[in-house]
Amino acid sequence: MRISIVNPNSTRSMTDTIALAARQAAARGTEILAYQNDAGPVSIEGHVDGALAVPGLLHALAIAERDGADAHIIACFDDTGLDAARSILQGPVIGIGEAAARMATLVARRFSVVTTLSVSVSILEDNLIRAGLSSLCASVRASELPVLALEADPEAANIRISEEIARAIDEDGAEAIVLGCAGMAEFAASLSERHGVPVIEGVSAAVKLMEGAAALGLKTSKRGGYAVPGRKHQGFAYPEGMIVHSGEAADTEPAE
Amino acid sequence: MRISIVNPNSTRSMTDTIALAARQAAARGTEILAYQNDAGPVSIEGHVDGALAVPGLLHALAIAERDGADAHIIACFDDTGLDAARSILQGPVIGIGEAAARMATLVARRFSVVTTLSVSVSILEDNLIRAGLSSLCASVRASELPVLALEADPEAANIRISEEIARAIDEDGAEAIVLGCAGMAEFAASLSERHGVPVIEGVSAAVKLMEGAAALGLKTSKRGGYAVPGRKHQGFAYPEGMIVHSGEAADTEPAE
Amino acid sequence: MRISIVNPNSTRSMTDTIALAARQAAARGTEILAYQNDAGPVSIEGHVDGALAVPGLLHALAIAERDGADAHIIACFDDTGLDAARSILQGPVIGIGEAAARMATLVARRFSVVTTLSVSVSILEDNLIRAGLSSLCASVRASELPVLALEADPEAANIRISEEIARAIDEDGAEAIVLGCAGMAEFAASLSERHGVPVIEGVSAAVKLMEGAAALGLKTSKRGGYAVPGRKHQGFAYPEGMIVHSGEAADTEPAE
Amino acid sequence: MRISIVNPNSTRSMTDTIALAARQAAARGTEILAYQNDAGPVSIEGHVDGALAVPGLLHALAIAERDGADAHIIACFDDTGLDAARSILQGPVIGIGEAAARMATLVARRFSVVTTLSVSVSILEDNLIRAGLSSLCASVRASELPVLALEADPEAANIRISEEIARAIDEDGAEAIVLGCAGMAEFAASLSERHGVPVIEGVSAAVKLMEGAAALGLKTSKRGGYAVPGRKHQGFAYPEGMIVHSGEAADTEPAE
Amino acid sequence: MRISIVNPNSTRSMTDTIALAARQAAARGTEILAYQNDAGPVSIEGHVDGALAVPGLLHALAIAERDGADAHIIACFDDTGLDAARSILQGPVIGIGEAAARMATLVARRFSVVTTLSVSVSILEDNLIRAGLSSLCASVRASELPVLALEADPEAANIRISEEIARAIDEDGAEAIVLGCAGMAEFAASLSERHGVPVIEGVSAAVKLMEGAAALGLKTSKRGGYAVPGRKHQGFAYPEGMIVHSGEAADTEPAE
Amino acid sequence: MRISIVNPNSTRSMTDTIALAARQAAARGTEILAYQNDAGPVSIEGHVDGALAVPGLLHALAIAERDGADAHIIACFDDTGLDAARSILQGPVIGIGEAAARMATLVARRFSVVTTLSVSVSILEDNLIRAGLSSLCASVRASELPVLALEADPEAANIRISEEIARAIDEDGAEAIVLGCAGMAEFAASLSERHGVPVIEGVSAAVKLMEGAAALGLKTSKRGGYAVPGRKHQGFAYPEGMIVHSGEAADTEPAE
Structure with a gap:
């Protein structure tokens, strides 16, 4: 089985971290195809970064499906471009934000x-509403750590996140914690032990959900919202169309 | 990895069907431990059957965890006893109803x-509300086929279910179908082909979700709703306690 | 008119307190039939206690209806087994949790x-959602007093509950208070006077609601969710069936 | 115990019917004080009728409380003026719309x-949302019978209502029926028998709920939304104030 | 274009302030017709004031439409009588509460x-629910300043409101502020500058929305909830009817 | 006052139609700046078209603000890129979908x-949920007319839309109609007359709302979800950044 994971931003070290996390989570027999959106911003923080990342992200996903991927992961906690991705792909697709939240519902109320x-809070809240998960979410808390600060000083980041987890448990009644950024993945195990609740990060959650969906042979439904109007498919195939629209996204190769 | 699946009713042929479906869905390396609740009703249709099945079901699940199961499946589409099961078990637990619905959200809006x-409709609707899934559910439709009729005349059952699927797609805007009974599992593939939408049955969906959760090392959170009050744990361990309360559930052995 | 009230747990002193409270609340001409579920746990705290109590509770309710009860009360604030009870009984049924909350809506916004x-908080929140009452509920607060501590040291319990009421009024905007345990009934009047808001306990609220429903001649609807599938009724009457399933619940006699 | 019931419209025959229905529903020992709002419109159909009826209705309720009523009923299915009534009165108050709906939830899902x-449909839907009852309501259906037509040709009205009940059961999944007008009260018993589901009318439901609330000694909470600002109470008592504001409502005496 | 604005209370200084604010907000070519409800209370605080103000308010609005107003504004933040006003008028109508909230959604999440x-909090919360705006509202906060205190000591009022705005931003995550009383209008600009978020007051918001709706030629829909039953229109025209019912409201002339 | 309107697709005739509609709706003194996203797809039907249109759309909006626009309109009924647009712009922004729906709430329940x-239905439903408008929306109906067919055969399109409006009124209880595509604007007046309910199209609704918001001097809040992280603003101004990311969007000039 092949599962693609696309980093919608252009920061190589994050792509490598994400690919590593995905490969560590993958079952034997699962090949992880990792892609980087070189046309994307250096990190995705807020609506604008997200919007600008999508064309290159879709391009990368289209390549991934052509490369034989059975299922797909968008490695951004905002689930950037998820609906559009589901519209162009045959295989199932998930974002790491929705993946982590759905996994959390399996082990906590x-x-x-x-x-x-905090610029991401309302994006995440809107995503949770859309996914029917808001009634199970006690709170979305911002640590006020920029994405790239997670790499720059992991120890300080870990402390800051741990403080916020303590507040979520004590003040909001959280029974499990979802780490809201791909860059936080490595902290999950130690934070879970320290706080005595499940701490879930999205890359590994997404790998397991996509392995499951692909093993069942599921494809994204093409009825309703994820259909692409037929007229355009004739003489205007989307993968190529996308290249035309976002030619600068060309360097979107599997990050080996 | 070991995953337990418990049939909360006492009908052997259903237990065998469920166990077979689970084993077919399981990844290499996953051992399925199948149990039958001999103290349960012959099928679970409505609130009363469900309520009477729970003590024996919990007993079987406690045995399953003692037998080394890493995660657990309740093989009833009503998710009978799910909250109580999550309270007594360390590993993650899912019912096949919630599993199928969560899997459907990965491939359809x-x-x-x-x-x-129809006696099950409001139970399922309530479960979907509780699980935060009702906004994603277009409809819950009753085929008016009793559980055991699925076994007695599968061909007629298949036709009846197919008619209801057509209505769900045409009248309710369904983009995917969830089969609402463990006994319908074998029809999934052919119905999906006929109707051109994903058709998901719960046993295989639950196996993949529990494989995923167990592979991530997740345990059910013991903070909040799934905690068992400490006082009772002292001098009154629940697994034994359950035997005292529902001794007639004794014949709950792994099926085969 | 006869109204049954069943204590789903096996603690005699609680049964006596509940029966007394019900009789004090009853109108002249209302006979209270009180039952105790000897097969139940000593108290109901959390999902497991609730699940284990239900078969014996249903048995007791079936006996109550045979004894001529026109309406029924489940004397547990979790409304344990309410849907199943409504499925087997002809007369109306209410739990003291739903009763108290519905009464509160008559005198406060x-x-x-x-x-x-706190193990009960999410159970109560789920019940309120299911009953359509969550938008009218400002908060569910745990006093962290175990059920049996209410009897052991009532004065300390009263102080603890009073503190929590003050917080509910000041911090959550509560305009009325619902006491979330049958054992708190005796504190209602004095707490109401101290805090200047209605303080409602469930046993008396349930008695008045069931007196009202029974006086109107109402029966539980047997269409939809509270129907019991017909096939099983033939040759497998539920009251007897229940005895077979949970024979150890036999000592369920009207208390006194 | 004394319970007041106020007909917010000025049609004498309806006041008499309502008073009779209330007295038939009342328990022995309950005295029904019936009032008519002579300043109101001849019937209440839509927002304008409702708004114009309120000052006289409040005046009548203030007189009722001075006359010793322990609890109060607004005999209009739109629950006209309910919030304002709760703000000026000490005793509990209910409208017959909310009363019937709350009673229905005790016997059906x-x-x-x-x-x-149909002009009343969105008023009733808004009331149900406000009262937290909309998730339990399958539909609000208009029979397109004007209020006064119920009196003019009861037989034809009965047939029309019965047709709409059949649709509510078959098409909307209703498990119980609430009759949405005080004038339909007399049809309840026969319609319930014909359709095999509980059919609830609001006057009797309100009498039983108010008997219950009054027997418990409950008063409307004066914290929050039902408080009247203190400044105005000094030197400007509301009952008198109301007379000043709506002097034409003077002929509001207990109806016989 | 002519837009009417009606002060539902009888305090002349407030009517003047409101009329001035409306005229300042109006586009060139918009004539503001200002009315005062001399039959109303001196200010509207809570349900009772609101209910008593409505007949005179409706009367004033009917006069306004006869005077040629193309659209109408109810100058009370509680949106008193909005549904009834929409039922009697042809032109569009808005209350300043709904207007301010709808305008806020254009510039903040x-x-x-x-x-x-605080007596107004639950009224405003109910209005927001009814208008579909509650999911976009972070909080409704009471400053505990009576309406008339705003005029008596504007400086102290400004400080009190500013404190509450700071809390709304810091504790509730508000991205914009709606000033919940017509009397606060003059503070909007300076508060917006001080807090760095949009601060919206309802009179000017309502003027712009009604100018827009009137310019589009929109009329209130007479299908459904805002229809007035036909039978009454024959031989019982509402504007006259209203005069009969609330004759003391006669002194409702355009202010100035 | 200057208001920009951007056609996110690249079809010139639609840009012209939209610009004309906007200019017809504009008040005297309002200058409409119309832009076309030459980098966009020929029409926006579904998630993929929308996602691919956003970078060029944002670029055009940034140019519009530099050109002195006080407020902005996204001329696609899907409200494509609305959140990102609000993040980069100072002035208020609205999409024609949200504009039409908000205007409808002023004249109908x-x-x-x-x-x-139908590929757009779930997009619109999601937008309505996000905007807090779903409880006021009776239905979203697809006419199955592609966007460009509206131009190709307007008469046939008009008939098809009229049929769907009739169904919305009769079957869904719609009291007003929102036309869900910029290309339907010209039909609004005649359809309103034929069906006797307000029929609202989005371009003119958006012009009036933005004129109103701009006249009040409102700016989009930069607290919370519409903030752009500060770090990126330093040395990486967004308007230029966007050009770098989507250079092919260069031909985005005011459509004369």
Whole structure:
């Protein structure tokens, strides 16, 4: 089985971290195809970064499906471009934000999300509403750590996140914690032990959900919202169309 | 990895069907431990059957965890006893109803459930509300086929279910179908092909979700709603306690 | 008119307290039939206690209806087994949790519940959602008093509950208080006077609601969710069936 | 115990019918004080009728409380003026719309309302949302019978209402029916027998709920939304104030 | 274009302030017709004031339409009588509460309301629910300033409101502020500058929305909830009818 | 006052139609700046078209603000890129979908949307949920007319839309109609007359709302979700950044 994971931003070290996390989570027999959106911003913080990342992200996903991927992961906690991705791809697709939240519902009645900047809070809240998960979410808390600060000083980041987790448990009644950024993945195990609740990060959660969906042979439904109007498919195939629209996204190769 | 699956009713042929479906869905390396609740009713249709099945079901699940199961599946589409099961077990637990619905959300914007009798409709609707899934559910439709009729005349059952699927797609806007009974599992693939939408049955969905959760090392949170009050744990361990309360559930051995 | 009230747990002193409270609340001409579920746990705290109590509770309710009860009360604030009870009984049934909350809506725009342990909070929140009452509930607060501590040291319990009521009024905007445990009934009047808001306990609220429903000649609807599938009724009457399933619940006689 | 019931419209025959229905529902020992709002419109159909009826209605309720009423009923299915009434009165108050709906939730999982004109549908839907009852309501259906037509040709009205009940059960999944107008009260018993589901009318439901609330000694909470600002109470008592504001409502005496 | 604005209370200084604010907000070519409800209370605080103000308010609005107003504004933040006004008028109508909240949604994801007394909080919350705006409202906060105190000591009022705005931003995550009383209008600009978020007052918001709706030629829909039953229109025209019912409201002339 | 309107697709005739509609709706003194996203798809039908249109759309909006626009309109009924646009712009921004729906709430209790293809239905439903408008929306109906067919055969399109409006009124209880595509604007007046309910199209609604917001001097809040992280603003100004990211969007000039 092949699962693609696309980093919608252009920061190589994050792509490598994400690919590593995905490969560590993958079952034997699962090949992880990792892609980087070189046309994307250096990190995705807020609506604008997200919007600008999508064309290159879709391009990368289209390449991934052509490369034989059975299922797909968008490695951004904002689930950037998820609906559009589901519209162009045959295989199932998930974002790491929705993946982590859905996994949390399997082991707790109410979870909290601890994310990076407050600019992302309403994006995540809107995503949770859209996904039918808001009634199970106790709170979305911002640590006010920029994405790239997680790499720059992991120890300080870990402390800051741990403080916010403590508040989520004590003040909001969280029974599990979802780490709201791909860059926080490595902290999950130690934070879970320290706080005595499940702490879930999205890359590994997404790998397991996509392995499951692909193993069942599921494809994204093409009825309703994820259909692409037929007229355009004739003489205007979307993968190529996308290249035309976002030619600068060309360097979107599997990050080996 | 070991995953337990418990049939909360006492009908052997259903237990065998469920166990077979689970084993077919399981990844290499996953051992399925199947249990039958001999103290349960012959099928679970409505609130009373469900309530009477729970003590024996919990007993079986406690045995399953003692037998080394890493995660657990309740093989009833009503998710009978799910909250109580999560309270006594360390590993993650899911019911096949919640599993199928969560899997459907990965490949479609709105799904419909086609279940057996109308007595189950409000149970399923309540479960979907509780799980935060009701906004993604287009409809819950009853085929008015009793559970055991699925076994007695599968061909007629298949036709009846197919009619209801057509209505869900045409009238309710369903983009995927969830089959609302463990006994419908074998129809999934052919119905999906006929109707051109994903058709998801719960046993295989639950196996993949529990494989995923167990692979991530997740345990059910013991903070909040799934905690068991400490006082009772002292001098009154629940697994034994359950035996005292529901001794007639004794014949709950792994099936085969 | 006869109204049954069943204590789903096996603690005699609680049964006596409940029966007394019901009789004090009853109108002249109302006979209270009180039952105790000897097969139940000593108290109901959390999902497991609730699940284990239900078969014996249903048995007791079936006996109560045979004894001529026109309406029925489940004397547990979790409304344990309410849906199943409504499925087997002809007369109307209510749990003391739903009763107290519905009564509160008659005299205040928003109420808070003060209950025993935090393990019950999500159960009560789920019940309120299911009953359509969550938008009128300002908060569910745990006093962290175990059920049996209410009897052991009533004065300390009263102080603890009073503190939590003050917080519900000041911090959550509660306009009325619902006492979330049958054991708190005796404190209602004095707490109401101290805090200047209605303080409602469930046993008396349930008695008045069931007196009203029974006086109107109402029966539980047998269409939809509270129907019992017909096939099983033939050759497998539920009251007897229940005895077979939970024979150890036999000592369920009217208390006194 | 004394319970007041106020007909917010000025049609004598309806006041008499309502008073009779209330007295038939009342327990021995309950005295029904019936009032008519002579300043109101001849019937209440839509927002304007409702708004114009309120000052006289409040005046009548203030007189009722001075006359010793322990609890109060607004005999209009739109629950006209309910919030304002709760603000000026000490005793509990209910409208017959909310009363019927709350009673329906005691005997069915989902109910439908069959009312008079479609102009009332959105009023009733808004009331149900406000009262937290909308998730339990399968539908609000208009029979397109004007209020006064119920009196003019009861037989034809009965047939029309019965047709709408059949649709609510078959098409909307109603498990109980709420009759959405005080004038439909007399049809309840026969319609319930014909359709095999509980059929609830609001006057009797309100009498039983108010008897219950008054027997418990409950008063409307004066914290929050039902408080009247203190400044105005000094030197400007509301009952008198109301007379000043709506002097034409003077002929509001207990109806016989 | 002519837009009417009606002060539902009888305090002349407030009517003048409101009329001035409306005229300042009006575009060139918009004539503001200002009315005062001399039959109303001196200020509207809570349900009773609101209910008593409505007949005179409706009367004033009917006069306004006869005077040629193309659209109408109810100058009370509680949106008193809005549904009834929409039922009697041809032109579009808005209350300043709904107007301010709708305008806030154009410039922020979540807004808070800062109002006068806590007695108004649940009224405003109910209005927001009814208008579909509650999910966008972070909080409704009471400053505990009576309406008339705003005029008596504007400086102290400004400080009190500013404190509450700071809390709404810091504790509730408000991104914009809605001033919950017509009397606060003059503070909007300076508060917006001080707090760095949009601060919206309802009179000017309502003027712009009604100018827009009137310019589009929109009329209030007479299908459904805002229809007035036909039978009454024959031989019982509402504007006259209203005069009969609330004759003391006669002195409702355009202010100035 | 200057208001920009951006056609996110690259079809010149639609840009011209939109610009004309906007200019017809504009008040004297309002200058409409119209832009076309030459980098966009020929029409926006579904998630993929929308996602690919956003970078060029944002670029055009940034140019518009530099050109002195006080407020902005996204001329796509899907409100494509609305959140990102609000993040980069100082002035208020609205999409024509949200504009039409908000305007509808001023003149009707419940509205229906009649849109082009069913692929847009779930996009519009999600937008309505996000905007807090779903409880006021009776239905979203697809006419199955592709966007460009509206231009190709307007008469046939008009008939098809009229049929769907009739169904929305009769079957769904719509009291007003929102036309779900910029290309339907010209039909609004005649359809309103034929069906006797307000029929609202988004371009003119958006012009009036933005004129109103701009006249009040409102700016989009930069607290919370619409903030752009500060770090990136230093040395990486967004308007230029966007050009770098989507250079092919260069031909985005005011459409004369």
